[in-house]
Amino acid sequence: MTNVSSPPAPEAQRTALTIILAVSGAHLLNDLLQFLLPALYPMLKETYGLSYLQIGLLTLGQQITACLLQPLFGLSGDLKPKPYWLAISMMIVALGVAALAAASGFWMLFIAAVIVGTGSALFPEASRVARMASGGRLGFAQSLFQVGGNAGTALGPPAAAFILLPLGQSSVFYFLAVAALGVVLLSYVGRWYAEHQRQAASRPKAAIAKPALSRQRLMVAFVVIGALLLSKFIYIEGLKSYYAFFLIEKFQLSAQEAQFYLFAFLGAVAAGTFFGGPIGDRYGRLA
Numbered sequence: 001m002t003n004v005s006s007p008p009a010p011e012a013q014r015t016a017l018t019i020i021l022a023v024s025g026a027h028l029l030n031d032l033l034q035f036l037l038p039a040l041y042p043m044l045k046e047t048y049g050l051s052y053l054q055i056g057l058l059t060l061g062q063q064i065t066a067c068l069l070q071p072l073f074g075l076s077g078d079l080k081p082k083p084y085w086l087a088i089s090m091m092i093v094a095l096g097v098a099a100l101a102a103a104s105g106f107w108m109l110f111i112a113a114v115i116v117g118t119g120s121a122l123f124p125e126a127s128r129v130a131r132m133a134s135g136g137r138l139g140f141a142q143s144l145f146q147v148g149g150n151a152g153t154a155l156g157p158p159a160a161a162f163i164l165l166p167l168g169q170s171s172v173f174y175f176l177a178v179a180a181l182g183v184v185l186l187s188y189v190g191r192w193y194a195e196h197q198r199q200a201a202s203r204p205k206a207a208i209a210k211p212a213l214s215r216q217r218l219m220v221a222f223v224v225i226g227a228l229l230l231s232k233f234i235y236i237e238g239l240k241s242y243y244a245f246f247l248i249e250k251f252q253l254s255a256q257e258a259q260f261y262l263f264a265f266l267g268a269v270a271a272g273t274f275f276g277g278p279i280g281d282r283y284g285r286l287a
Helices: 010-034 036-048 052-079 085-102 106-122 125-132 138-167 169-202 215-251 255-283
Strands: none
Touching: 010 036, 010 085, 010 106, 010 125, 010 138, 010 169, 036 052, 036 085, 036 106, 036 138, 036 169, 036 215, 036 255, 052 106, 052 125, 052 215, 085 106, 085 125, 085 169, 125 138, 125 169, 138 169, 138 255, 215 255
16 A cells, blocks of 8 residues: 655644744845945945945955855854854844944944854855745745845835935944844744754654766856856845945935835845746746
């Protein structure tokens, strides 16, 4: 008689969806905080007389720190899962936000950018949690997780237009409440993650299916994917950093008005991410 595995219980399904929504919400809060520095660029340029090179160096400091540390933290998480790294990542971002609010010159801004980037480097552990809670719907779970981050970034320009630019650099302190909410969410996710790991350790280990592709073809695939992601983030980060300046100088918009155009671009990115995952689940990744 053939054994047919029963579908997950409704309670388990609800719990998994709650976890995916929690990490997606935390991703929104994290990326909103990450965008505070670029949102302040028009004000910082005027206040501290920053050059476009210095603006680029601030973006580089934030992004390169995350890029260099992410693989190290990811490898460490592969070797030994660390459920509470997520809450710690938000605490580090909060420290960077406080440093950004108190900064009084380029180098203090740069240090704040590096601290925020360090917190961001720990956050991708949340992607692992979304995969665990996906129940096999990997595209849906990943797109919901990613759309949280894209939505958080998209909310950055309105936050700049309504809060940061009118109230000044010190208003960044208000966003520590956002970081506190993120710590609460990620502590909840961390407890679920730890319990999931305990349950997994008590079950027999499933055989790991080896990829059908050769090692060489896998390496080529990863290089191609890496190149595509690199090109994507080069132009996205370029637009995030300099699009507002272009609109201000080319079309004489105010800094607040320019933020709404940036919001439209980033909101479109979030919408594309949201629909991309379910489409990939239904029609295949090449659709």
